[in-house]
Structures are given as C-alpha cells and as structure tokens.
Amino acid sequence: MDKRKNKMSEWPRHRMQALWALLTNSYLIGFAQGKIYKGKLKNLCVPGMNCYSCPAAVGSCPIGSLQAVIGSWNFKFAFYVAGLLVFIGALIGRFVCGWLCPFGLIQDLLHKIPFPKKIKTFRGDKLLRKLKYVILVVFVILMPLFLVDILGQGAPYFCKLICPVGTLEGGLPLVLLNKSMRSTIGWLYAWKNVVLAVTIFLSILIYRPFCKYICPLGAIYSVFNPISVFHYRVDESLCTHCGACAKVCKMQIDPSKTPNHPECIRCGQCKKVCAAGALSSGCLRKGDY
Amino acid sequence: MRRRLSSMRWCGVGAAVLGLAMMGFGLYRGELPVVFTKAVNICLECIGIG
Numbered sequence: 001m002d003k004r005k006n007k008m009s010e011w012p013r014h015r016m017q018a019l020w021a022l023l024t025n026s027y028l029i030g031f032a033q034g035k036i037y038k039g040k041l042k043n044l045c046v047p048g049m050n051c052y053s054c055p056a057a058v059g060s061c062p063i064g065s066l067q068a069v070i071g072s073w074n075f076k077f078a079f080y081v082a083g084l085l086v087f088i089g090a091l092i093g094r095f096v097c098g099w100l101c102p103f104g105l106i107q108d109l110l111h112k113i114p115f116p117k118k119i120k121t122f123r124g125d126k127l128l129r130k131l132k133y134v135i136l137v138v139f140v141i142l143m144p145l146f147l148v149d150i151l152g153q154g155a156p157y158f159c160k161l162i163c164p165v166g167t168l169e170g171g172l173p174l175v176l177l178n179k180s181m182r183s184t185i186g187w188l189y190a191w192k193n194v195v196l197a198v199t200i201f202l203s204i205l206i207y208r209p210f211c212k213y214i215c216p217l218g219a220i221y222s223v224f225n226p227i228s229v230f231h232y233r234v235d236e237s238l239c240t241h242c243g244a245c246a247k248v249c250k251m252q253i254d255p256s257k258t259p260n261h262p263e264c265i266r267c268g269q270c271k272k273v274c275a276a277g278a279l280s281s282g283c284l285r286k287g288d289y
Numbered sequence: 290m291r292r293r294l295s296s297m298r299w300c301g302v303g304a305a306v307l308g309l310a311m312m313g314f315g316l317y318r319g320e321l322p323v324v325f326t327k328a329v330n331i332c333l334e335c336i337g338i339g
Contacts, residue, residue, distance in 0.1 A: 036329070036331055037329075038329040040325075042324075042325055042328035042329050043321055043324065043325050043328075045324070051332075051335050051336075052327070052328040052332065052335070053331050053332045053335045053336050059328075060324055060325075060327075060328040061328075061335075064327065064328075064332060064335060065324045065327065065328065068323055068324060068327035069315075069320050069323050069324065072323050075318075075320055075323065078315065078320060079311045079312070079314045079315030079318070079320060080311070080312050080315025080316055080320040080321060080324065081315070081320075081324065082311055082315075083307075083308045083309065083310070083311025083312035083313070083314070083315055084308065084312055085308070086304055086305075086307060086308030086311060087304075087305050087308030087309055087311075087312065088308075089304070089308075090301045090302070090303075090304035090305035090307075090308055091301070091305050155334055155339075156332070156334050156335065159332065159334050159335040160334035160335070160337075160339065163335065166332070166334075166335035166336055166337070167336065167337055170331075170332070170335055170336040171335070171336035171337045171338075174331065174336055175336070175338075181336075181338060184338050185337070185338060186338075188337050188338065188339075189336075189337035189338060191337070192337035193337070224301070224304065226297060227297045227298070227300040227301040227304060228301050229298060229301040229302060229305065231298065231301075284298055284302070
C-alpha cells in the first residue's frame with residue numbers, strides 16, 4: 001500500500017516545479033531591495049507564467065512580452081515571442097504547465113489544502129474551458145492591437161485587468177516594499193487583488209482553475225499538445241480500459257482515449273496509475289505515433 | 290490511424306522549425322529591445338497601478 005502511495009506521489013514533480021521556479025526567480029535580493037532585476041537575461045522569455053515585475057524574476061513573461069510588442073507603435077505582430085511559444089509548444093506542449101510554470105505550482109499546492117467539498121467538475125465545465133481562448137484573442141491580441149493611445153500604443157490589457165500572477169508576484173511585494181507605490185494604489189489594484197483572492201480560493205476547491213479557464217499561455221500550448229514532439233501514447237494491446245487513468249486525471253480527461261488532449265498538462269499521474277503499463281511518453285521513436 | 294498520428298509528430302517538428310524561423314525574423318526586425326525595455330522597467334499595469 002505504502003509502495004503504491006509513494007509511486008503516486010506528486011512531490012517529485014513539485015520538486016522539479018520548485019527548482020525551476022527558483023531558477024527563473026533567482027534574483028532574491030530584489031525582495032530585500034524592493035527592486036526588479038535589470039540584467040540582460042530579461043531579453044529571454046521564460047516558458048511559464050512568471051511576471052517580469054516580480055522582484056526575483058530573471059526572465060520575461062511571455063504573455064506580457066507578447067502584449068508589449070503587439071501594443072508597441074512600430075510592431076503589430078510579435079514574431080520573436082510568438083515564435084518562441086510555437087517552438088516550445090511544438091516540442092513539449094503543455095508539459096510547461098505541469099512542470100515549468102511557477103503559478104501552476106502555486107495552484108497545485110493550494111489544492112492540497114483540505115476543504116470539505118472539493119469540486120472535480122461541474123455543469124458547464126467543458127464550455128468554460130473555452131474561455132481561455134477568448135481571453136487570449138480578446139485581451140492579449142485584439143485589445144492591445146486596436147485600443148491604442150494617440151501614439152498608437154496599446155496597453156497590456158490581460159496583465160492590467162485579469163492576470164493574478166502579476167498581483168501575487170509583483171504587485172504585492174513591490175507595493176509592500178515601496179512607500180511611493182503605496183500612495184498610488186487605487187481601484188485597479190483593489191480589483192486585481194479581488195481577482196487574486198478569488199483565484200486562490202477557487203484553487204483550493206478546484207484543481208488549477210486559472211490553467212483550466214483563464215490562462216492564455218495554456219491556451220497557446222494546448223493547440224500544440226496533439227502534435228508536440230514530446231507526447232503520450234497508449235499501447236492498445238496492453239490497455240484493459242479499466243478507467244483508472246481517467247479517474248486519476250485532475251484535468252478530467254481520458255488519457256486512454258485522447259492521450260494528447262489539449263487539456264493534458266503532462267503531469268504523468270495516468271502513467272503511474274496504469275497497472276498494465278499501457279501509457280508511456282517520449283519523443284520521436286521508431287514505430288511511434 | 291498510426292500513419293496519421295506519425296505524421297502529426299512530424300507536424301510538431303515542422304512547427305518547431307517554423308517557431309525558430311519566426312524567432313529569427315523577430316530578432317532581425319528588432320523586436321528584442323521592446324521586450325527588454327518592458328521587462329527591465331516595473332510594469333505598472335501588471336502590478337495593478339497603471
């Protein structure tokens with residue numbers, strides 16, 4: 001029983017998530033100084049949701065950067081950032097969500113907090129998952145592109161109006177550490193803290209609500225899940241159709257039917273639970289599909 | 290089915306190459322300074338002030 005429990009433990013993945021979060025947020029002195037890192041590494045985007053205004057962040061947020069370039073007066077499409085996301089998505093898909101996203105880790109840990117009634121799914125769950133695509137198109141692409149000032153510059157509307165990651169990683173520490181910033185906070189700051197509080201509360205109830213319903217980065221990577229080079233596979237000759245993989249999946253998909261479903265974050269729990277060893281993962285292999 | 294899925298993997302390789310090409314083009318036309326400038330200044334919108 002203990003052996004099985006150890007096998008199903010998610011802590012090896014959480015350790016990897018924590019290690020990556022630390023690596024991409026290694027400018028820890030920023031928290032003491034109330035300042036952000038300004039070095040050359042910020043030319044690079046990290047693969048997961050990680051606000052570049054987090055005092056410890058050493059890389060750029062891909063969604064923030066995407067909006068910055070789309071909303072700039074001289075560029076109306078972000079080839080560099082979009083290309084990076086296409087490249088990462090095509091190689092590993094939503095593996096990023098499961099293993100390399102700091103906000104994914106935070107939600108994973110929040111969901112471990114005991115609560116009398118955890119919600120696995122609900123009416124309208126599937127439909128609500130399409131919301132992240134709407135958010136991607138409207139708030140990340142169209143609004144910065146068309147809602148511009150007299151200089152032709154658009155604001156990063158997703159960051160401004162929705163993103164709870166910026167509030168948690170950047171807003172809270174910077175406002176707490178800077179007296180001048182404290183004097184400038186207003187309704188927008190209050191609104192973003194409400195969004196963050198709701199996200200935190202929902203994360204205790206529902207597994208990764210931000211990833212499922214809101215995250216535009218997950219929406220981009222999800223498009224590549226079915227074709228990504230790193231992928232999951234089912235050996236039909238071994239699968240007993242017991243349903244254990246579907247039962248253990250916290251993203252509510254059935255890996256035996258669609259192992260590369262757009263919602264799969266490649267956490268690997270389905271592979272671990274499969275007694276027949278029918279599920280595996282890998283890259284391009286001989287006889288692969 | 291197997292052949293179709295195999296071709297999907299190669300679509301992934303093709304998309305990765307396309308991504309690299311897009312990155313290269315973005316760098317060539319000078320998008321990097323926009324990303325860098327945004328990243329090294331506190332993003333007031335991101336933190337809920339701007």
